[in-house]
Structures are given as structure tokens and as C-alpha cells.
């Protein structure tokens with residue numbers, strides 16, 4: 001990044017920008033909103049509350065040109081193998097192009113549609129002949145967080161004949177244990193979602209679910225009706241014993257954290273119907289087209305990515321808050337934590353050189369109105385300078401007076417917080433001083449529905465991609481998660497054998513005390 005000529009100008013601008021107060025940009029320029037927002041149908045992106053001037057933005061746009069961003073976008077959409085460490089394309093964008101689907105994708109959509117119909121019409125039934133009322137998605141990371149977020153957000157518009165959808169992911173087994181207490185085995189269908197179909201978290205839970213169903217039925221064929229698999233690994237699904245028409249495939253060119261656009265989105269289709277799932281894909285495709293074809297200065301994803309670069313690399317901000325002002329977006333922050341930090345949490349360039357600049361910031365977040373009563377104190381008066389994304393939906397869910405009142409109250413709070421963080425206020429004593437100057441962007445979507453959610457998530461995916469290009473890192477692999485998994489398997493064996501050999505003193509000490517406590521009970 002630092003080799004590009006535009007970076008030198010940016011470094012100087014950055015030092016100047018650190019000296020000014022964000023609020024002064026508004027007093028100096030009444031046209032600031034006009035000049036620092038971008039729009040596309042259904043979405044407005046306001047970045048006027050970022051500490052950036054028009055010249056600084058121009059230099060960022062030049063940096064994008066010099067880093068060959070346009071060529072990288074073309075490579076992404078051409079399906080080139082840009083995930084070099086795994087020798088794969090990153091093809092999630094192809095899943096969303098419904099007018100021009102790949103043959104293998106079309107075939108799988110058809111299979112998914114058939115399965116959804118069989119479940120909705122009660123053709124598919126459990127071991128005792130009863131239809132399914134509940135579906136439990138067993139998966140983790142990308143095989144959990146996307147569908148969890150979307151089905152939670154869209155629960156109000158669930159189809160009348162849709163089953164209730166539940167999610168379990170944690171290998172401690174507690175989530176599954178307490179969920180099973182509320183379910184009827186005769187009417188519960190499990191979806192085993194795993195790109196690799198080797199993840200121990202998912203397979204251990206799937207085995208527990210299988211034991212649970214088996215404790216109610218002796219019929220092998222009947223038990224098989226209760227399980228569906230979603231994976232790229234057909235052989236492993238066969239080995240597990242899944243029926244062929246209970247297997248939905250996707251492909252290695254779909255990354256785990258980009259997989260809810262594939263058959264991993266089955267629970268979304270079960271809740272919203274295939275038309276709802278396609279609306280979700282369509283929204284994402286609209287964002288893909290915007291990203292692919294819009295000049296950089298009006299391109300929301302490019303601007304969002306570049307503003308992140310400005311904040312992180314030139315202004316030194318390392319915390320990114322995600323603040324949706326709608327409780328239906330409860331899981332957005334968890335989802336984006338994986339999307340951004342698993343993608344861009346890298347310390348070497350595509351060529352394997354150690355970077356000499358910062359990459360992905362630390363993301364955290366919460367539904368805005370709750371976060372106001374939790375961590376906003378730090379943002380208003382702490383010592384950390386952070387950046388925030390406020391996400392707001394324009395339309396209330398209905399026109400009932402109480403609904404409209406709550407909606408307006410919510411909007412007022414969102415706007416009050418971004419304004420207070422920006423302008424600050426001098427207090428009667430230092431304890432009541434608000435320094436202000438905390439930067440934010442606001443994403444205003446027309447309404448919360450499948451299409452707009454598709455647009456929002458694709459926007460963040462492309463922002464991540466833009467930043468990866470500027471940082472010259474590969475956002476599509478995740479080698480960092482492997483070491484812990486490997487060590488966990490070794491330690492599990494050592495726990496089972498009560499063996500402390502070659503473990504560090506801390507691990508030995510914890511295990512010794514843990515075993516002692518277990519023996520006491």
C-alpha cells in the first residue's frame with residue numbers, strides 16, 4: 001500500500017486531519033451532506049460525519065486507481081482464481097446472478113426448491129408419519145451466522161406453512177441440550193450444514209441429534225428422514241448416511257463466510273419460501289452490479305472501503321462499531337465480525353511478505369438502542385478513537401400510532417448519537433465534557449426485507465474486498481483458524497489419557513486443578 005504515490009500525499013493529509021475537529025468541517029461547509037453521500041435505489045450512504053475533506057477523498061480515489069482496484073473487481077467477477085493460497089475463485093457473486101446462473105447452480109436451486117416444497121406441503125414426514133414443525137440448523141461460522149442473522153431479521157414475514165427455525169452451533173452441547181427439551185422428536189428435522197463436513201463442532205452435535213432421534217425410533221429409514229445435509233463434500237455426506245435426495249451441494253469456490261447465498265441458505269428458503277430467498281439473492285445482485293459498474297466516486301462499496309483505509313491507516317483508528325437501529329438485526333455484528341476479521345485479519349501480503357501497515361480493525365457491535373446503555377460511554381468520553389456504522393431503516397413496519405411513535409423514537413436516538421459523537425459538548429466540569437470528533441457513517445435502507453438485507457450484506461462483502469486490494473492481502477482464506485483446531489484434538493486425546501506430556505506449565509496447571517475438582521465431585 002505504501003508504495004503507491006497517492007499514499008505519500010495521504011500520509012501528509014492524515015497528519016493535518018488529526019489536528020482538526022470533525023465538527024469544523026460542517027461549520028466550514030454547509031454543502032457537506034450534499035458532497036459526502038452516495039445513493040443507489042433502496043439505500044443511502046452518508047459519510048459526511050467522517051473526518052475527511054474533498055482533497056483527501058480524491059487522494060484515496062487515486063490510491064484505489066494505483067492499486068488497480070478496477071482490475072481486481074474485474075478478476076472477481078470474471079471468476080479468476082484470486083484465492084491464491086487455496087487455488088480457487090471466490091464465486092459468491094455468481095450465486096446471485098439469477099438471470100445467468102451456472103448450470104450446476106441451477107440444478108441445485110431446483111433440488112432445494114423440491115425439498116422446500118416437500119417440507120411445506122408435509123410430504124416429507126418423520127419416523128412416525130407426522131409432518132415437520134421444527135427445523136434445527138446445526139453448523140458453525142459461515143454455516144450458521146448468515147442464515148441465523150437473516151432468519152432472525154425476517155421472522156415477522158415468515159410463511160404461514162413454514163416450520164419454526166432454530167440454530168445450534170456450540171460444541172459444548174448446552175445449546176442443543178436445552179433446545180431438545182423444547183422439541184418433539186417426531187416432528188423435528190435437522191439440517192447439518194458444513195462446507196467441509198469435517199468440522200468437529202458440527203459433526204459432534206449432529207451425532208448427538210442422531211442419538212436423540214434414535215432413542216425414539218427403531219426404524220433406520222424413519223430416522224434418516226430427520227436429517228438433511230448441506231455441503232461441498234458429497235462423499236462425507238454419503239458416509240454419514242444422508243439420503244441422496246436429502247443432500248444439497250455447493251462448491252469449493254464458495255467461501256464458508258460467503259456461503260449463505262448457496263444451499264447453506266436452506267433455512268432462509270424454508271422460512272421465506274424460494275421467492276423470498278431469490279429476493280435476497282436479487283438484492284445482493286443489485287449491489288454487485290452497483291459495485292462492478294459505478295465510477296469509484298459514486299460507488300458506495302468503494303467509498304466505504306476507502307474511508308476505512310483512511311481511518312485505519314492514516315488516522316490510526318482500530319475499533320469499528322456496528323450499530324443497527326433495529327432489534328431484528330441482533331446478529332448483524334456477529335455475522336460481520338466473521339466476515340471482516342476472518343477475511344482481512346491477515347499480516348502478510350499476497351506474496352507472503354509481512355505487511356508494514358495495519359489491516360483489519362477490531363469489530364464489535366450491538367443493537368444501537370441497547371448499546372447506548374452499555375458501551376457508548378467509551379465512545380463519548382473514553383480514550384479510544386473509534387469509527388462507527390449506524391444502520392437505519394426508513395419505513396415503520398406499519399402505520400399504527402404506537403408503531404410510528406417507537407419508530408420515530410428509534411430514528412431520533414440514532415441521529416442523536418451520531419450527532420453527539422460528532423459535535424461533542426463543553427461541560428461545566430471535565431467529567432461532563434464530551435470531546436466529540438468520533439467519526440461515523442450512516443447507512444439508511446428503505447425498509448427491512450429480504451432484498452434490502454441482500455444489498456446490505458453484499459455491500460459489506462465488497463467493502464472487505466476493496467480493503468483487501470489496498471492492503472494487498474488475500475481475503476478469501478483463513479489459515480489462522482487451523483492451529484487451534486489441531487491443538488484441541490491433541491489436548492482432547494491427552495485429557496482422555498490423563499496425560500500432561502509436553503504441555504506448557506499453564507495448560508498443565510489448569511488441567512491438574514480441573515481434574516482435582518472433577519474428582520472431588
Ligand SMILES: O=P(O)(O)OC[C@H]1O[C@](O)(CO)[C@@H](O)[C@@H]1O
Nearest residue numbers: 141142143194195196199256481
Ligand atoms: O462449514 P464448515 O466446513 O463446517 O466450517 C465452518 C467454519 O469454520 C471455519 O473454517 C473456521 O474455523 C470457517 O471459515 C467456516 O465458516
